[in-house]
Amino acid sequence: MNGSGFAGRTYVVTGGGSGIGRAIALALGAADARVVVAGRTPQKLEETVALIDQEAGHAGRALAVPTDVRDPAAVDALVTAATDRFGRLDGLVNNAAGNFVAPGIDISPNGWRAVVDIVLNGSYYCTRAVARQLREQGTGGSVLSVIATYAWHGHPGTVHSAAAKAGVLAMTRTLAVELAPLGIRLNCVAPGPTETAGAGAALWATDEARAEVLATVPAARFADPAEIADASLFLLGDRASYLTGECLTVDGGQWLGKQVYGRGATPAARGRG
Ligand SMILES: CCCCCCCCC/C=C/C(=O)SCCNC(=O)CCNC(=O)[C@H](O)C(C)(C)COP(=O)(O)OP(=O)(O)OC[C@H]1O[C@@H](n2cnc3c(N)ncnc32)[C@H](O)[C@@H]1OP(=O)(O)O
Numbered sequence: 001m002n003g004s005g006f007a008g009r010t011y012v013v014t015g016g017g018s019g020i021g022r023a024i025a026l027a028l029g030a031a032d033a034r035v036v037v038a039g040r041t042p043q044k045l046e047e048t049v050a051l052i053d054q055e056a057g058h059a060g061r062a063l064a065v066p067t068d069v070r071d072p073a074a075v076d077a078l079v080t081a082a083t084d085r086f087g088r089l090d091g092l093v094n095n096a097a098g099n100f101v102a103p104g105i106d107i108s109p110n111g112w113r114a115v116v117d118i119v120l121n122g123s124y125y126c127t128r129a130v131a132r133q134l135r136e137q138g139t140g141g142s143v144l145s146v147i148a149t150y151a152w153h154g155h156p157g158t159v160h161s162a163a164a165k166a167g168v169l170a171m172t173r174t175l176a177v178e179l180a181p182l183g184i185r186l187n188c189v190a191p192g193p194t195e196t197a198g199a200g201a202a203l204w205a206t207d208e209a210r211a212e213v214l215a216t217v218p219a220a221r222f223a224d225p226a227e228i229a230d231a232s233l234f235l236l237g238d239r240a241s242y243l244t245g246e247c248l249t250v251d252g253g254q255w256l257g258k259q260v261y262g263r264g265a266t267p268a269a270r271g272r273g
């Protein structure tokens with residue numbers, strides 16, 4: 001990724017202590033960016049920092065700032081900590097999320113709030129805080145939000161997450177227009193089923209559930225988090241300099257295949273099944 005302009009730039013990655021967020025943080029670190037990882041569990045964040053330091057061959061490229069994105073004051077403090085340490089910001093990855101599978105009308109108000117607060121409100125607080133910093137710097141920058149294809153097609157069992165991700169997509173499109181004059185771009189990436197411990201526990205905890213999800217993917221496999229990181233760095237970086245308000249789907253054909261073929265009905269999926 002050298003040559004894409006990441007060297008010396010600073011990015012905040014929420015949920016950077018695990019899964020896709022860690023993969024994006026590591027890819028940014030490998031591209032010589034400085035990375036601030038935020039999440040609720042300090043130990044997971046410190047592990048990501050250690051991995052980035054190890055790759056760089058020296059400490060100091062990354063910073064862990066324990067943060068609950070549901071708390072706007074904590075989010076403001078995160079941006080302050082990042083700029084105190086690295087002098088400026090260049091972008092944000094809204095990756096933190098919570099999810100569980102439950103019938104929509106049986107979710108308690110607190111369960112609804114837990115997911116919507118992390119995904120939608122947290123993404124807004126982080127975007128607001130980082131964009132204000134970018135406006136103050138007068139530098140422009142880039143915001144990427146990790147959503148999911150059910151933001152537009154919906155999915156039974158995940159009404160809270162689907163509604164929140166749809167909100168993040170609408171936020172992205174709205175602020176892409178508002179902030180374009182400041183040189184701030186906002187885009188989304190929509191991964192398909194991706195091999196992470198968090199999603200595995202929340203969404204496909206049994207072999208049967210996992211097989212059901214896999215059967216919906218025409219590419220007949222889960223994504224590796226590094227594949228999502230590759231697409232994310234493209235959207236964050238200068239190669240996407242005229243691209244804003246967009247969503248890039250990286251799902252092995254899942255959401256198209258769902259409508260056109262039915263579950264696992266492609267010849268390739270049958271052959272591997
Ligand atoms: C289908 C395949 C598609 C496959 C399609 C593939 C595309 C997937 C796209 C998206 C993938 C992802 O987002 S994967 C990301 C997964 N990662 C995570 O979820 C990690 C973070 N998760 C969390 O922190 C937790 O799971 C979460 C509940 C969201 C928040 O934790 P908190 O500690 O803040 O909250 P808690 O106190 O535990 O719970 C708050 C309320 O939620 C309720 N609650 C918690 N779990 C519940 C559950 N399983 N069923 C009902 N209700 C539940 C509790 O009872 C509480 O309500 P009361 O009892 O009323 O008080």
Ligand SMILES: NC(=O)C1=CN([C@@H]2O[C@H](COP(=O)(O)OP(=O)(O)OC[C@H]3O[C@@H](n4cnc5c(N)ncnc54)[C@H](OP(=O)(O)O)[C@@H]3O)[C@@H](O)[C@H]2O)C=CC1
Pocket residue numbers: 014015016017018019020021038039040041044067068069070094095096097098118122146147148149190191192193194195196197198199
């Ligand atoms: N894996 C998949 O199949 C797919 C994932 N996605 C999206 O990708 C992103 C990453 O998911 P994935 O890596 O799979 O799962 P993870 O569970 O590994 O990632 C979620 C991260 O969010 C952090 N987080 C949760 N709540 C908060 C909070 N309140 N404040 C700050 N951080 C928080 C978690 O850390 P901690 O608990 O320590 O706070 C964790 O690091 C999410 O946005 C998810 O919706 C989209 C489509 C498919």
